[in-house]
Amino acid sequence: MxxxxxxxxxxxxxxxxxxxxxxxxxxxxxxxxxxxxxxxxxxxxxxxxxxxxxxxxxxxxxxxxxxxxxxxxxxxxxxxxxxxxxxxxxxxxxxxxxxxxxxxxxxxxxxxxxxxxxxxxxxxxxxxxxxxxxxxxxxxxxxxxxxxxxxxxxxxxxxxxxxxxxxxxxxxxASPDEERRTGTLSKRDLDRIRGIVENALNERLSIRQLANALGYSEGYFYGLFKQSTGITPHKYIETLRIEKAMELLAGDGHSIKQIAYAVGFSNPSSFSAAFRRVTGSSPSQAMGQRPSRLSKLEWA
The missing domain is CATH 2.60.120.10 (Jelly Rolls)
Known part of the structure; x- marks a missing residue:
């Protein structure tokens, strides 16, 4: 060929x-x-x-x-x-x-x-x-x-x-004109963002990377995402990381330090602080507990 x-x-x-x-x-x-x-x-x-x-x-x-x-x-x-x-x-x-x-x-x-x-x-x-x-x-x-x-x-x-x-x-x-009219992201775009975040939980994912994936400027994407979901992209990424951490904490064989690194935190202390902020409890209290889904965002 x-x-x-x-x-x-x-x-x-x-x-x-x-x-x-x-x-x-x-x-x-x-x-x-x-x-x-x-x-x-x-x-x-x-x-x-x-x-x-x-x-x-x-x-x-x-x-x-x-x-x-x-x-x-x-x-x-x-x-x-x-x-x-x-x-x-x-x-x-x-x-x-x-x-x-x-x-x-x-x-x-x-x-x-x-x-x-x-x-x-x-x-x-x-x-x-x-x-x-x-x-x-x-x-x-x-x-x-x-x-x-x-x-x-x-x-x-x-x-x-x-x-x-x-x-x-x-x-x-959704076409750009439609998104400007509704002020929200399409269901497909929101699903794609979730997939990108879930595949990069152990990486330092930036808002610019998410915006580029959809062909938007960082500021425009930030506003659309918050309007569509009610939370900021930063909060959403953090929530998905904690959600994954809860799954790992429910299993056996992983220390809190290992889990912190696995979901993208630079050290256990920052992980513990984020975990408590999102769930209201500490990682040690969640060990062995049945995980729950925290990111219950209903895409339109």
Whole structure:
């Protein structure tokens, strides 16, 4: 499919079904230096990495005025038709993946999605946080690798549902005009923030990082988040950390010091102070107790 000095990416096989063509991709890179590639697709492509070995790391971005920052290629991703993109490949190794290709006419017929892509929507294309779509792409991959009875019908049906789910995914993203009108974040954005925080509880997560994930300035995001939830982003991060700490305290084999570090506190004393502030009791009093959910925020 593409070749550069020291890097080869090719389509190992292509399978054509009603309304979708599926490419199985293989990549091999024996050199460590970073290699850049650029392209533009005539079709809409939904793909994912299925296997990787070695230190191979790829990232990609949309290029041009609406180009968000690089995103790892191992995430489920969607490349709209006629949007220029670029990749950066580092390390050595091998990888394989799958790409489902849809013609623009069929894609528009099913999804109703046009070509007016905002930066926020392109960011969402880069990181499809949809377990439903991911599972269906993997199902297509396995149906091709180990076909069973009526696999062509199964794959065609799955590809149709993938587009339906993609349309629902983008409908859940409020437009900037809608957010300015309501003054709140969408349910999808709030769910995404929770996922980001939960995956980085032991890190020093900044408000700027959360704002960047949604394509907002730090100040604008801060106001939207507080208006949407009734608490500040700082308070929310702290609450989720204490919630995780309560789970660890309910188990066996962890000291308070270990738990403090595990949920992102620099020392046990600051952890104890935050724990008492959120729960009204000390970590030692909570040891062995059944944990409760503290972050009961109802997303609209």
């Amino acid at each position: 593409a070749a550069s000095t020291g890097y080869v990416r090719r389509v190992s096989a292509t399978y054509t079904f009603p309304h979708v063509a599926v490419d199985l991709l293989d990549a091999h890179k024996p050199v460590a230096h970073v290699i850049q590639e650029n392209g533009i697709n005539a079709e809409h492509i939904i793909g994912a990495e299925m296997r990787s070995a070695g230190s191979l790391q790829s990232s990609w971005r949309y290029v041009g005025s609406a180009g968000p920052k690089d995103t790892p290629c191992d995430a489920l991703s969607y490349l709209p038709a006629q949007i220029p993109w670029g990749t950066a490949i580092a390390g050595r190794g091998e990888a394989s993946g799958i790409a489902c290709r849809f013609t623009p006419d069929y894609f528009h017929t099913i999804t109703g999605i046009g070509n007016d892509w905002s930066e926020r929507h392109l960011r969402a294309c880069q990181d499809l946080s949809s377990s439903v779509i991911r599972d269906m792409v993997r199902k297509i991959y396995h149906e091709i690798r180990t076909p069973g009875f009526a696999s062509d019908i199964v794959i065609s049906s799955l590809s149709h549902v993938i587009l339906v789910e993609l349309a629902r995914y983008f409908q859940a993203i």
